[in-house]
Amino acid sequence: MIGIDRRLLQNVDWPLLLATAGLVAMSATTLSTLNVGRAGGGVALRQLGWAALGVLALLVVASLDYRKLVRAAPAFYLLGLGGLAAVFALGRSVSGARRWIALGPLTVQPSELFKLCFVLMAVWILTSRWAQPPGGSAIVMMLPVAAVPFVLVVKQPDLGTALLLVPVLLALLVGAGIRLKLLGALAAAGLGTLPAAWMVLKDYQRERILVYLDPVRDPLGSAYNVIQAKIAIGSGQLLGKGVAGATQSRLAFLPERHTDFIFAVFAETWGFVGCLVLLTCYGLLFVRGFDIAASSREPVGRLVALGVTGLIAFQVLINVGMVTGLLPVVGIPLPLMSYGGSSMLVSLMGLGLLLSVRMRQFQ
Template sequence: MFKREWKNLDKVMLFSTILIVCCSLCIIGSATHINKGVINYDFVAKQGGAFVLNLLIVLFFSRFDYTRLKLFAKPLYVLNLLILLAVMFVGTSALGAQRWIQVGPITIQPSEFSKLIMIICTAALLSNKVDKLNSFKSLLPIGLFVGIPFLLVLKQPDLGTSLVFLAITFGMLFVSNVKMSLLRNIFAAGVVLAPIGWHFMKDYQKSRILVFLDPNADPFGAGYHIIQSKIAIGSGELFGKGLFQGTQSQLNFLPENHTDFIFSVIGEELGFMGCIVILFLYFLLVYRGLVTAKECKDPFGMLLATGIVSMWAFQILVNVGMTCGIMPVTGIPLPFMSYGVSALTTNMLAMGLLMSIYMRQQTMIF
């Protein structure tokens, strides 16, 4: 039985993920090993422990029949709304946002888990509507379905995760054979309505967009992150300064160097070649996810795989672009790389679902 399951496992996806997380632990260790003059690896220990536990969960999920999730879509959707509402009333605040819930010594970020829950729920909704989305009226229930949790996350405020919701939804609509003219019109409407959304944004969110256009307009304020990130990546040149040898990250010039700006540390310490290796591993991960979606004959499984790949691809694109100064700073973590137990658990569970979809297709073939 073990040999048969190992044969059907997507080993490229599994080992790509393991390599990314191993690189992540090295970079997190480099970025955080000195805290107030004392050497410790608490962040590495927490992230590494979470990875080992999640890896066991992934292996369990790979044997799980993903089609059963469709039966729990409605309860999961209600649960998702409840935990997002709970953040508003009992959540803890940090860095100007209320996104976390403290459960004893454990800090949970519900919006991270919300992304995977919405993939499952939206896939269940769209699985019965494939090839039937040809009017605005047919899209209206989907808009309301996604719009409620979208607004709850936006209220925290968490613009980055809200944008991930949109990326997931558009990716899943695309493979549902929605009329392309509808998507173009929705995109055009979003561009037209963008100035209205500007008035509802927080001041720090507006500053991030303005400094994206000109970081030097506020070099010691909102533009500081981008400037330091570009210095770090540029100074790494071809092969980098070496692990634990970066100046911007080691001397704390680079803020959030183990979370949102961890790719900047990679650029500085491992150089252009290190960045290429990491991006190649991400390419393998996304590519295998697309292959899984393409080969899946079940609409629900196809939509699940597409939603997961859309989530990863969007977050990789935005995070890497953000650290290079070609995207606004939105606080979107780099999948499997940025420190954060909630984010790591969400991504590992997503990979487990992809493994389950892939293995079921291989079982059907053989």
């Protein structure tokens, strides 16, 4: 099953892989300039280790037929839900959030892994025979499938990951050809639940949204991250301060600088020009992803490619948007850049799915 025949290899998407390699390299260099806590300079090496593991996973996934994976989606989905539930029983708590499970020497973040399961599950529903053409019944089916994990993830609490599921789902619904009238109704319903959602949010989450609306509300509290990130990014100016001059990052004024805020470190070090290079890599990734979706001749491939690309693209946009102060702070890592094994693994596995679709587009 894992064997890859020559015909498939001809269709490997090299630009996609090139952009990916470039991003992983930028991640490792950026991490190596930071002396992060107890992990020390080892962070960059560990990140590369995870990337290597991720590449292996990518190859495995790419060699599998995505249609088979979608057929097995309910199983993956239930497994993923199990992981999410397990966090509450076995989870390791880091700064007030239970998001991680220890597996031997490694810790994994089930909510990261679940993202892919969710995409597969959504595609499975939207392409199942009884849901054709996609309409009300698909949405009705989709609601509990999305709502259960949403609540579980929010409870961890990991608002960012939970919110990410919304645009991904929307993209899939649009891609599946749901009529706009239905979508409009859905959006109205969603807006209707906003006040209720506000009640459910934790205090610090509400505070973050308020700070987004009014950054000087509390310069040393919740807004500290945003302000420091803006200072870091802005002070990079056109060409950046270089590794030695990036004082915001090096001197730890920037919180979460190796994870969610890594973009600010990169921006401070390499400036606007560096950011353009980085965003071009991501842009290339997205363009290839959407191209794969568009050129796939059957709905399953198209939706899988669309879902995966959307997943990565929305993470990038939300993360960079939040770091640059365009969006409120929600804890979402920057795919392929932020330090974190689960995120790296999932991103690369997602890219594996894209490759799988691309390689089989003429089958």
